[in-house]
Amino acid sequence: MLVSEIKEILDAEILAGEDMLDINIDYGYGCDLMSDVLAFVRHDIILLSGLVHPQVIRTAEMLDINAIAFVRGKKPSSELIRMAKLKNIILLTTKHTLFTACGLLYKNGLEGEEIAHDEDSL
């Protein structure tokens, strides 16, 4: 799914990376716990989160996550947006809740990380 499609589905505003909306992303992960993101994410995902802390950008950087959608209308600081731009990470913000945003994307074909049947997971 293209990031431009994700933007439409979530009725989202782009905060960073407007020139990168043609990137394709097939998986999504919704979480406010960066510890869990580091532990469970394996694919190239879009991260959906209500956490607007600089460590969200750091976590994305470590895992080569190209796009983050902030939920519940959360908007990060200009410093965080600047950090994302420097690291070529696309930032979106949507007024949907985490549950609804994930549901909308899943319904439209974005896949989730499957960890329930993964023997190698923690």
Next chain:
Amino acid sequence: MKIHYDVEGGEFISAGVASSKLKKTLKQLGISPNVIRKVSICMYEAEINMVIHADGGVIDVEITPENIEILIKDEGPGIEDLDLAMQVGYSTASSKAREMGFGAGMGLPNIKRHSDGMKIETKVGEGTKLELIFNIK
């Protein structure tokens, strides 16, 4: 190749700078993305731990053609019960750490899972030393 990083304690916003720098260096050296990912996850988890629990410390990295060795040392409070700390879900992190999305008790188990070798020495009141090895080939 040897690289040294100083990690400042209490700097919740800048935590991860050393991990970011190491990742950039490994990319420049042409290390495979799979190895870089494993190193990045472990280094970042360790750096965050150091900031959350130990008021910073030092990280020394040695890169040879065969492997990457990372030595993470702090002079923090040490880990009282290492077996407990290795358990998924156990955490003694502050509310400040939790506000930034950490302290879920996933750090050390996650480091163990993503490294090719892990040795931890800790003494209450003196600090913690974590040695990690990653095979390049």
